[in-house]
Amino acid sequence: MKSLNLLLIPSLALMISAPALAEFSATPSEAEALAKQAYLYGFPVVEMYKTLYAQAVDKDGPDYKAPFNQIGNTARVFTPKDTAFITPNSDTPYSFVWLDLRAEPQVLTLPAVDGSRYYSTQLIDLYTQNFAYLGTRTTGNKGGHFLVAGPHWKGPKPANVDKVVRSEGDIVYGLYRTQLFDDKDLDKVQQIQQGYKVQPLSEYLKQPAPPAAPAIDWPAPQADMSDSPALFRYLDFMLGFAQPVASETELFKRLAKIDVGPGAAFDEKSLSPEQLAALQRGIEAGKAEFADLKKTKIDTHQLTSGDFFGTREHLKNNYLYRYVGANMGIFGNSAAEANYLGYFTDAKGQPANAAKQNYTLHFKKGELPPAKAFWSLTMYDAKTKLLVDNPLDRYLINSRMLGQLHKDADGGLTLYVQHDSPGTDKVSNWLPAPDGPFYGVLRVYMPGPTLANGQWKLPLLIPTAR
Structure with a gap:
């Protein structure tokens, strides 16, 4: 130099x-x-x-x-x-x-x-x-x-x-x-x-x-x-x-x-x-x-x-x-501008890996992320730390997409986090993952006070059979 x-x-x-x-x-x-x-x-x-x-x-x-x-x-x-x-x-x-x-x-x-x-x-x-x-x-x-x-x-x-x-x-x-x-x-x-x-x-x-x-x-x-x-x-x-x-x-x-x-x-x-x-x-x-x-x-x-x-x-x-x-x-x-909540492990404390497990992420009715601007959940390959190539060209699910997502019978929202498609009846709620280790980041732009004071609780990744 x-x-x-x-x-x-x-x-x-x-x-x-x-x-x-x-x-x-x-x-x-x-x-x-x-x-x-x-x-x-x-x-x-x-x-x-x-x-x-x-x-x-x-x-x-x-x-x-x-x-x-x-x-x-x-x-x-x-x-x-x-x-x-x-x-x-x-x-x-x-x-x-x-x-x-x-x-x-x-x-x-x-x-x-x-x-x-x-x-x-x-x-x-x-x-x-x-x-x-x-x-x-x-x-x-x-x-x-x-x-x-x-x-x-x-x-x-x-x-x-x-x-x-x-x-x-x-x-x-x-x-x-x-x-x-x-x-x-x-x-x-x-x-x-x-x-x-x-x-x-x-x-x-x-x-x-x-x-x-x-x-x-x-x-x-x-x-x-x-x-x-x-x-x-x-x-x-x-x-x-x-x-x-x-x-x-x-x-x-x-x-x-x-x-x-x-x-x-x-x-x-x-x-x-x-x-x-x-x-x-x-x-x-x-x-x-x-x-x-x-x-x-x-x-x-x-x-x-x-x-x-x-x-x-x-x-x-x-x-x-x-x-x-x-x-x-x-x-x-x-x-104050945005809060980032990471999904590196599942509800059992195991590293997130879509080659081994499928996962669901469930938001109860009325308990979506508290954002004054908007929220977004984005998927990343844990090896490269970059976005994940997938057949839907879908790298995230965010609050602007709520009208396109299927709600649960009780009014909650379940997302499917996995490598393979969960099926045509669930594909609208699918966040594609790599065939291996991954992490997700939930971004909450201009977060509300319930996030800062701990009143809002982050839902965990629930592993299911692949």
Whole structure:
């Protein structure tokens, strides 16, 4: 990897004083413990870099969307062919923008939309933390103009801007969701997406543009970048665009001993086999801690998505929780925007596997998911974490489909979760699963209070004979 031009670092003084400039000095036992911390901290950042590179840098790649400070729209629902990030939803066609705020702020314009349609713009920092939202829940459906500024912009709020949103880093990911009612609604969604606009502040105010920021030499991703010591090299690179905050000072004093931190230049090729082995053991220890948390707290629904996604203040520097979010469903919404409830195991505590069992999921009368906007249950292949190809091209069942589903005699709703068709009389309620391990995610957009206070209970997957 070529070293980052010093002009790209927001604060040269901060970079020079950073303790991470020290070279690798940890003993093998120290390196293992520090690598675990650095891995849990850095995994979300590096996973985010993969998406950044695929969507905004690699113009010849299959997942390229648009250059920086321009919106890329996807006027269709996601399918199994979409692989840019894991556990995608297929209810809301996405729009994407990567904002480079080094030279000046950017102004996002949202169009007004009908009050019955949900839409949102989720603003995500380079640590995968959701630091702001625009749209239905926060700013309404009336649209508006919103200025997104980096950490070094000091200007006043322009009179014709509705709100200023400040980012702690110089690069921001804007992820737009526009609710799709049905296949006939795609044209309307596309019209709404065309109303999403991004402009430099100078252009918006019709003023001369400031000097452009220096070009960036983006390092190409490599296959093992999230699972090997190479992760620390990409992390060092990314920290040049989003300096750690004051509460992380002590952490990076420690990580400096393995050459990880702002201003550092980790190079795994310069390390001995013993040092590399120690770092790899630390990475594996981090993975093991996640696996234990998933088995004991996540699969048993003691922790939910609301614990893993949100602002820095919400996460309170819990890097394991931030890691969980990035590992299981990167770019998930904060709890107030949407709640994600996972089906990883069945009612008996066994891993969900449609090669071994069929399953039913029963909602009692009057006990559908409490959503102010809408709810959706989406199926994923547990091996790939992507949508599941199936003969119906059906990847989910959501609240907009209730009129097409057969209700039980008592007014409840039973869904059939399995690989093979349950028969013509039940196919309307069939959520196709892969012929193997799977998981489902129930998304509840703008959840009602009965979900947050625990009054509403999640129904469990009931295994039946295949």
